Amino acid sequence: MTPPRRTVRHPVRIVHLGLGAFHRAHQAWYTQRANEATGGWGWGIAAFTGRSPDAARILAAQDAVYTLVERGPESDTTSVIESLSVVADGADAERWRRAVADRAVGVLTLTVTEAGYRPSTAALDADLSALRAGEVTFTAPGRIVDGIRARRLAGAGGLAVVSCDNLPDNGRVTRDAVLGLATALDPSLAEWIDTEVSFVSTMVDRITPATTGADREAVRELTGYDDAAPVVTEPFSEWVLSGDFPAGRPDWESAGARFVDDIEPFERRKLWLLNAGHSLLAYLGLLRGHVSIADAMGDPVCVAALEDLWAEARTELPFDDDAVDAALDALRARFTNARIEHRLTQIATDGSQKLGPRILDPLRSRLAAGRAPGRAETGVLAAWILHLLDGSFADAGAVDLAARLGEHPDDDAQLAVDAVSAFAPELADDPAVTESVHHQLGALRAARSFATEEPSRGAH
Structure with missing residues (x-):
């Protein structure tokens, strides 16, 4: 040959x-x-x-x-x-x-x-x-x-x-x-x-x-x-x-x-739908024992969280419903292509760099529009915190944060404040954000799933 x-x-x-x-x-x-x-x-x-x-x-x-x-x-x-x-x-x-x-x-x-x-x-x-x-x-x-x-x-x-x-x-x-x-x-x-x-x-x-x-x-x-x-x-x-x-x-x-x-609208659509979806499936999927994107898409808990995340993002995108629906239909088909083994550990690397544009920016957009922080968005942050705590992460930018989190690994309220403060200090001043991350940490620890109850503050 x-x-x-x-x-x-x-x-x-x-x-x-x-x-x-x-x-x-x-x-x-x-x-x-x-x-x-x-x-x-x-x-x-x-x-x-x-x-x-x-x-x-x-x-x-x-x-x-x-x-x-x-x-x-x-x-x-x-x-x-x-x-x-x-x-x-x-x-x-x-x-x-x-x-x-x-x-x-x-x-x-x-x-x-x-x-x-x-x-x-x-x-x-x-x-x-x-x-x-x-x-x-x-x-x-x-x-x-x-x-x-x-x-x-x-x-x-x-x-x-x-x-x-x-x-x-x-x-x-x-x-x-x-x-x-x-x-x-x-x-x-x-x-x-x-x-x-x-x-x-x-x-x-x-x-x-x-x-x-x-x-x-x-x-x-x-x-x-x-x-x-x-x-x-x-x-x-x-x-x-x-x-x-x-x-x-x-x-x-x-x-x-x-x-x-x-180019900004196209960047936003991709980052807030595909890339954000990847991050959610990576951190939640790893917590639930999955290996690839297609594996995670076979888990109803992961899929429900993903659909929630997309619902939170679509209100912030400058495209009409038909355009967003078409983009999401394409993503569902791509994510469920089991013959593409996109490994979650690969996607989970360098979360300290990726989560800002993928998760924090749409969260900021929701807050600026007077909407509550999305529970799926704060759920990604919570899953990432647990990913850092387990010690198997690959993220040079999060080494110091992981060490700080490791000083109080069971204090979910403090974990939420520390993690948000590290990369979005202005969001850490909003109790609705840190309380939602706190809430999601508890839910993940209890059931390795996103909570079904809405945080009490604000409207969608």
């Missing part, structure tokens, strides 16, 4: 940071389809790892070509993706700088997860020192500044930086992080970035679980390829973008991408 073979190598015109499964199921797939649709001189990607070099090493051994499996409820469809022209270790600073400085490159995309946009002060200080010394940087803002500085020195002109992570207004967040570091390094570089570089916001959506050994065996049986790096994803995909591309871009519209003037 052989790995999938390359038939074409497009010139590198996109540099990507974060060579994970989602990038290969989403941006690389859209670029593949755009190249196929236009037929001519395509857009190749030079993809760099964000942390471990393993993905680049494995892909490089098969010339950066891999199999994409679209796993529907009944069957699989496979395609060979060859839009990655180069894969490399992100710690190879010289190669990174050369790639970003290449005049042919017009787009820099990134998938670094929500936590990657908020590195610690210590990490940013270390990168600032590394930038001054010409050494390797490790944060996403540090690497972007390093690459753009090389591009400016090469006189290669501006480009578009495109964030593809689940973060509201991710283009602005990226811009602020990059300009902040660039200003500390060299104010003239920051001025150049402000003038020459655009920061594009996007909404991305495609459920992409981690690849397993069984997935690799399935690819071998389906295709005959001995592929060490296949990606399994759902048939559904969505990509909405807003911003300028001063140095050009692929014809992603031909693959179904949408370009809009105002």
Whole structure:
């Protein structure tokens, strides 16, 4: 058997940071389809790892070509993706700088997860020192500044930086992080970035679980390829973008991408329905012994809580009932696709970064409109608190909070105040919020389910 073979190598015109499964199921797939649709001189990607070099090493051994499996409820469809022209270790600073400085490159995309946009002060200080010394940087803002500085020195002109992570207004967040570091390094570089570089916001959506050994065996049986790096994803995909591309871009519209003037409503819909639903199913599902999203969807308690969460969010969304109903129907079908094993432990990582835009923001919207805090929303916070207390969490941003919670693990009232205060201090001043979290903690401890009684304050 052989790995999938390359038939074409497009010139590198996109540099990507974060060579994970989602990038290969989403941006690389859209670029593949755009190249196929236009037929001519395509857009190749030079993809760099964000942390471990393993993905680049494995892909490089098969010339950066891999199999994409679209796993529907009944069957699989496979395609060979060859839009990655180069894969490399992100710690190879010289190669990174050369790639970003290449005049042919017009787009820099990134998938670094929500936590990657908020590195610690210590990490940013270390990168600032590394930038001054010409050494390797490790944060996403540090690497972007390093690459753009090389591009400016090469006189290669501006480009578009495109964030593809689940973060509201991710283009602005990226811009602020990059300009902040660039200003500390060299104010003239920051001025150049402000003038020459655009920061594009996007909404991305495609459920992409981690690849397993069984997935690799399935690819071998389906295709005959001995592929060490296949990606399994759902048939559904969505990509909405807003911003300028001063140095050009692929014809992603031909693959179904949408370009809009105002991306915020689409971000809100996705974060408050799909991503919030994922977080609820992850934390509640883990408490109830489930492994995957589809498993949790087979539990009436989890499904009832999910429907409550969606009912709480829909009043805050700027879409009519028909649009929300269609979105929810699609989500129910996607979540119950048992052939996509989206593991709850994967979704539960970095809750300290994810729960703000997914749960706290719609909660804030309800309060601002004079509505009571949603019991499903505060139930997610309660389930997350219990997740932190069990010690098996993967969330660097919650380590200090977990230690503080561990000092009084049975005091639900104090747990609620501490957890809300840590990430939403203004909400901790509202007793309706902390009392609701307190109430849900008690219900979860008693029955591993959300309480059926409404908190007493306010109206829906």
